[in-house]
Amino acid sequence: MLPADFEPEADTAEVLATCREIAAAPAASLGSYVISMAGAASDVLAVQLLLKEAGVRRPMRVVPLFETLADLDHAGPVIEQLLGLPDYRKRLSGPQEVMIGYSDSAKDAGTTAAAWAQYRAQEALVRICAEQGVELVLFHGRGGTVGRGGGPAHAAILSQPPGSVAGRFRTTEQGEMIRFKFGLPDIAEQNLNLYLSAVLEATLLPPPPPEPGWRKLMDELAADGVAAYRAVVREHPDFVEYFRQATPEQELGRLPLGSRPAKRRQGGIESLRAIPWIFGWTQTRLMLPAWLGWEVALGNAVGRGEGEQLQAMIERWPFFRARIDMLEMVLAKADADIARLYDEQLVSDGLLPLGEHLRDLIVAVRGRCARTYRP
DSSP states (O other): OOOOOOOHHHHHHHHHHHHHHHHOOOGGGGOOOEEOOOOSSHHHHHHHHHHHTTTTTSSSSSEEEOSSSHHHHHHHHHHHHHHOHHHHHHHOOOOEEEEEHHHHHHHHHHHHHHHHHHHHHHHHHHHHHHHHHOOOEEEEOSSSGGGGTTHHHHHHTSSTTTSOOOOOOOOOOHHHHHHHHOOOOOOOHHHHHHHHHHHHHHHHHOOOOOHHHHHHHHHHHHHHHHHHHHHHHTTTTTTTHHHHHHHSHHHHHTTSSSSSSEEEEEEESSBOOOOHHHHHHHHHTTTHHTTTTHHHHHHHHHHOOOOHHHHHHHHHOOOHHHHHHHHHHHHOOOHHHHHHHHHHSSOOOOGHHHHHHHHHHHHHHHHHHHHHOOO
8 A cells, every 4th residue: 555665744654653563563562552533434444454554464453532522422323334344343353442532522512511422422332332243342531630531430430321331341540540549559459449349330230221301401401511611611712811821731731741742733722632721720729621511501400490300310310420429529629719819920910800700600600519409
C-alpha cells in the first residue's frame, strides 16, 4: 500500500512508526490499541489496515474509545456495523472491547447528559453483542475526580446497566489515584476487594432496568443539563477569557505533567485535555465541571412537579442515586468564597459579573439537590 519512496508528514510518520514498533514487539507485551475520539467503523478498520501494512500478522484488539456526546450516541450502530462485516469477524480474536469515555464526554456536554449517554451506550452495546453472539468487554476510561467520571468504585460498578458487568470489568486508574489506591499493600488489597465484590454482585444480582417513566425524565434532565452547560461553556462570549484569567490553566499547559500535552491543538475549551480543565476549576474550588447543568435540570424537574419521581429514582435506581450522591459530595467540597478571592486577585473588572453568576449557580444547585432528596 505504501510505496518505498513515500515521504509522509511528521504526524503520519509517527503513526506508521508506531505500527512498525507494534509489529516488532512480542505479542505478550501489548494489549489493546485504543483509538481516541473514535466515531465511525472506518476508524477501527483504518487502524487494522495500517497494522497489517506494518507487518502485524497476529490478531490484536483494536478498541474504539467513544468520548463525545454524539459519538456515545452512535457507539451501538458503529459496533453493529463492524460486527456485520465478515472479514472483521474473522479477525476478531476473543471479545469485542469498547472503551467508554468519561472525561471528554463530560467536558463536551456536562455530567448530566454525559452520564446518561454513557449508560445508554452501554445498554445498546450489550444488546447488539448479545444478538451477534459476541462477548463484550467494556473498558471504562474514568479519571479520579467526579468531573472525569471518578467516585467510589463499588458504587460506580453497581450503578452500571444490567448485563454490562458480566463477570469482568475493565477500568483505568490514572495519575495520583494509582498511588492513593495501590501505593500501600494493605490499601491495594482493600481496593481490589472492593472491585471484586462489586463485580460479583453486579454479575449475580444485576440492578433493575430503569422504568419507562424514569427514562423519560432522564431524557429531559439530560436535555436541560446539556443546554444549560453549553450556554455557559460554549455560548457565553466571556467564558473562555474568564476561565483563563481565574484559573491557572495557562500555567498548567506549561508544566510537564501527565503523559500527554495539555492541549490537542490550538483553540478554545474544546481543545483542552480533561486534566487541565478539571485541575483549573479544582484549584479555585469552584468545581464547575462536576455540577454545571444540574442546577437547571433539577430545577426544571421540580418545577414540573416531578419531585416524587426524582425521589423514587434515587431510592430504587442505583445509577441515578450514584449521580446524585456524587453531585452532593462535590458540592460539599466547592467553596464559593475561595473562588471569589481568586477572582478579586486575578480577574479583570469586566469579567467579575460572570464569576459572581457562576458562584450564584452553586447556591442554586445546592438548594435544588436538597429538594431532590426531600421533595
